[in-house]
Amino acid sequence: MRLIATDYDGTLNHGGIDEEKLDAIRRWRAAGHKFGIISGRGPDFLAHLQEELGEEFDFLASCNGGIATDRDSNDLFRHRCDNVDVKTFVEDIFAWGAHTLYVNFDDQCILLGTEDCREPYDCIPPTELPPVESFYKMATFFAPPEEAEGMAAKIREKYGDRVNPLQNWWCVDIAPFGVDKATGIRELCAHYGVAETDVIAVGDNLNDMAMIEAFTSYAMAHGNEELKAKATHTIDNVTDMILRELGDA
Numbered sequence: 001m002r003l004i005a006t007d008y009d010g011t012l013n014h015g016g017i018d019e020e021k022l023d024a025i026r027r028w029r030a031a032g033h034k035f036g037i038i039s040g041r042g043p044d045f046l047a048h049l050q051e052e053l054g055e056e057f058d059f060l061a062s063c064n065g066g067i068a069t070d071r072d073s074n075d076l077f078r079h080r081c082d083n084v085d086v087k088t089f090v091e092d093i094f095a096w097g098a099h100t101l102y103v104n105f106d107d108q109c110i111l112l113g114t115e116d117c118r119e120p121y122d123c124i125p126p127t128e129l130p131p132v133e134s135f136y137k138m139a140t141f142f143a144p145p146e147e148a149e150g151m152a153a154k155i156r157e158k159y160g161d162r163v164n165p166l167q168n169w170w171c172v173d174i175a176p177f178g179v180d181k182a183t184g185i186r187e188l189c190a191h192y193g194v195a196e197t198d199v200i201a202v203g204d205n206l207n208d209m210a211m212i213e214a215f216t217s218y219a220m221a222h223g224n225e226e227l228k229a230k231a232t233h234t235i236d237n238v239t240d241m242i243l244r245e246l247g248d249a
Contacts, residue, residue, distance in 0.1 A: 003034040003194045004242070005061065005185050005211065006202035008045075011220055012037060012238050014204070017052055024242040025056045031246065034058045034192055038181050040166070040173045040207055042104045042137065043067050058192075063104060063137035064166055064175045064207055065184020068191075077187050081176035082134035083162045094126050096154045097147070098140040101126070105135040138174040148172050166207035173207055182210035202241060203227065 006012045012021075028035050036059035037049060043062045046069055059076065061068040068076040086103075093101055094114065100123065101112045110130070113123025142148045145167070152172045155165040164175040181201070189196055201211035204223030212219060212231050218241050219231035228234050235241045 001032055001034065001194055002198040002200065003188065003192060004028065004200045004202065005036055005038045006238055007204060007208050008037050008039040008041065010204040010223065011202055014220060015237055021239045022056055024239045027246060028242050029056060034194065036060060038065060038184055040064045040168055042109055043069060044109065046073060059188060061184040061188060064173050064179065065181040066136055066175050066179045068184060068188060076191050079176050079179050080134045080136055081163055084159060086132045086135060087129060089159065090126055090129055092158065093140060096151060098151065100141055102139045103132065103135055104137040105132050140172050142170050145170050168205050168207040180210040181208060182214040185211055185215065200245060202238060
């Protein structure tokens with residue numbers, strides 16, 4: 001048994017999810033292998049995948065590998081960040097220039113924002129953050145990627161022993177310390193009984209780096225140059241990758 005873990009945004013959905021791609025996934029799973037998505041998105045993204053992919057996936061590892069559920073919404077594992085004072089942490093992130101901040105905690109996701117918040121959703125002022133003792137993931141967004149890189153560096157400098165900031169283009173995903181897409185895949189391997197040498201990881205940006213370096217990997221041709229330099233292979237789309245691994249290309 002082998003396992004494909006692919007990023008979603010800019011990777012699996014690059015060019016859309018057409019029938020050719022669905023057929024390749026279907027053939028991969030029919031051969032007895034596992035296929036799933038590992039994403040910076042939150043666990044609520046599972047409903048979208050259930051609608052888009054139907055039964056043609058096995059798992060969603062959300063929050064950059066911090067939470068995993070199977071296709072039928074059963075929890076496989078969850079990792080929570082409970083070693084920072086959330087209120088102080090949030091105050092620091094906004095003091096360092098953030099205008100928006102998503103916070104995934106318990107079974108909720110709230111959006112905090114300043115008056116300059118450009119998100120098309122209602123924002124709660126940071127001062128109205130409800131009592132939160134721990135979180136699964138936070139995410140903040142910037143216009144130029146350079147600002148995201150700067151935010152990640154500031155978080156790493158002060159909180160790097162307690163959280164793991166992961167830059168993803170203009171976004172900074174904040175995971176619990178020690179959690180990334182590689183650790184998530186290793187837990188999936190243990191759950192499914194898959195050897196790590198039988199893993200194929202696919203991604204396009206820096207938050208995919210840990211899994212790209214850890215396993216046989218494919219980076220998207222349009223993706224981050226640093227990531228592509230670390231990947232085993234480079235591809236234009238996930239369909240071609242699956243067919244190659246099935247021996248059809």
